Amino acid sequence: MNNISILGSTGSIGTQTLDIVRDNPDDFNVVALAVRSNADMLLKQIEEFKPSLVCVYDEAVAVDIKDRIKEDVTLVTGMDGLIECAVIDSADMVVGAVVGMIGVRPVIEAIKAGKDIALANKESLVTAGHIIMPLAEEKNVSILPVDSEHSAIYQALHGENRKALSKILLTASGGPFRGRKREELVNVKVEDALNHPNWSMGKKITIDSATMVNKGLEVMEAGWLFDTDIDNIQVLIQPQSVIHSMVEFVDGSIIAQLGTPDMRLPIQYAMYYGQRVYLKGDRLDFAAISHIDFEEPDPETFEGLKLAFEAAKLGGTMPTVYNAANEYAVAKFLNREIGFLDITSTIRNMMDRHIVIADPDVDTILSVEQDVYSMINNMKG
């Protein structure tokens, strides 16, 4: 029995994590749930999964929900509450499924508390990989990737000598705007960008997929997770999203992981620590797929990808600037305040203005995040 705490239980990854728990009641027990503000869904989850602790990050919603909880459960709120869920004694594993830099502190605290991490929150590794990876090693904590790409790499490396790894081939669908030229993306609407061809995901990550900033974040994340030089990571467009990623070894052999676009597979694989357990669902039918295509990403149209490699090489606080600028710009785009191409030009502007601080601690990372937000606001003011 694996006792789990889910940070972000009402999001796309969170609800699918609970699907796995529901299908395997003998293997998993939910001890804590944390959400930002979705009270109605949380109430249903409390009723079904009976956690002992829940966090509603938004204080106003927490106050509001207090009297509606019938079960015997402790309610906490804010960052302190989120961290309480991350370090709760009874948990063996924390599923880090919150979106954004809000996940950094709870993930670090969970590792300090010796919890294994099923990690979907990209931002933790992107901004604080230099803190998280050595800490996880020190605390003998497993970081199990939940992203389909990183899970694919993890699966492909299973049982292999990491020193024999020569290259990571991180696949990308290319998103809804694959094949378009930069000038064709000037007038892209929110609806167009939310229309991903293969995957059904949250809004933020769907926009990140359309700009390919998501792939940029994944490149940085892969660098940390697999201790790989950023130049040994190649992004490969594979529009059908059938190959979830590949690794190349020193002997030229390539191991790939393939599957249907179903996030439950990487979630379950992480939850079971790489043990393979039956998962109901469709299987790949290659004759029906008929072909898989490959192409190189276009660095002009998808400038966000190029900037990610730059940010990763500069290191220190630069990935935080990259990520924070993107986070804020995507929110503004979703709010129809800026255009689609303004997302990556905002990232570029913020990176151009930033002077890298090497080896930043968490406070520095989070204060750089706030600085970036203020700077973007002032630019617009």
Add this chain to the structure above:
Amino acid sequence: MNNISILGSTGSIGTQTLDIVRDNPDDFNVVALAVRSNADMLLKQIEEFKPSLVCVYDEAVAVDIKDRIKEDVTLVTGMDGLIECAVIDSADMVVGAVVGMIGVRPVIEAIKAGKDIALANKESLVTAGHIIMPLAEEKNVSILPVDSEHSAIYQALHGENRKALSKILLTASGGPFRGRKREELVNVKVEDALNHPNWSMGKKITIDSATMVNKGLEVMEAGWLFDTDIDNIQVLIQPQSVIHSMVEFVDGSIIAQLGTPDMRLPIQYAMYYGQRVYLKGDRLDFAAISHIDFEEPDPETFEGLKLAFEAAKLGGTMPTVYNAANEYAVAKFLNREIGFLDITSTIRNMMDRHIVIADPDVDTILSVEQDVYSMINNMKG
């Protein structure tokens, strides 16, 4: 240092095995070489690799070569000589690279002598898998596949729990006649059939690839090597020969092994017991490949594949009949005595006439082989 004995050192697999030895002189030492009749090449190999024992299977050639050997090496001949090379005390590993049923006895004797086997000789497992696999387990001997497909499956299963395997996807190029209808193959010439699109191989195996009998043999071999029900093996046409094979697990995840069409990779992987060592050569360039296609094999045109599944399910001596009928028919085709489609109709005829003997010993297997040869001869006579 791995001391190896190579059975079939002048063939396609044998010479590439020696390429690996040449490139890694600190890791390998050749103690024995066995050939059918290629004296000139053997003399060069003796000079370069300095084995202590060589076998020339063909007695006339052996007599002829005796005085031409300058090195201090013991020369043996015939099946006894081949077996001497297979069981030589100084060998840790035997590379079973002879083509045809001639390999069955030496492989079994090598296992009895406790030698690990790098196995390229399909016929041993096809005809005597029921003897070889339990014997290897009893003697704690590793059977390391050298075929690119079986090596791919072996690599994909590396570190995984075999019980989680749900399906093997054995890929096939489809050979030079992929997409043709049965009636289009009536007048196929030897030259057409020898023209394989992707792989450079020996003559026998190239014809077997054109009929897809090779894939049929591989299906049977995979069943033994990976202890898999034949119905859980699916043959998938993948004309580019980029994906060397795949496995599907109970969670729906698929692990594939890919690479350039270079036999040195599976040979080296077997010789190093699955340890990955740098191998010079081209690497896959996916953007240049641009796409991988998939299709189901056509069971009417490639009847040999269908017959293989039938033979495997009937078991006992039937795979021997399948293989012996094919071996003899291919020799006749290469000798321009019969037409291309006669190869598989010969197999079908011989299978129709045969009454299966369950759990045959090696003598029975080899006597059934001889019976099949006689029957084919009598049919023509």
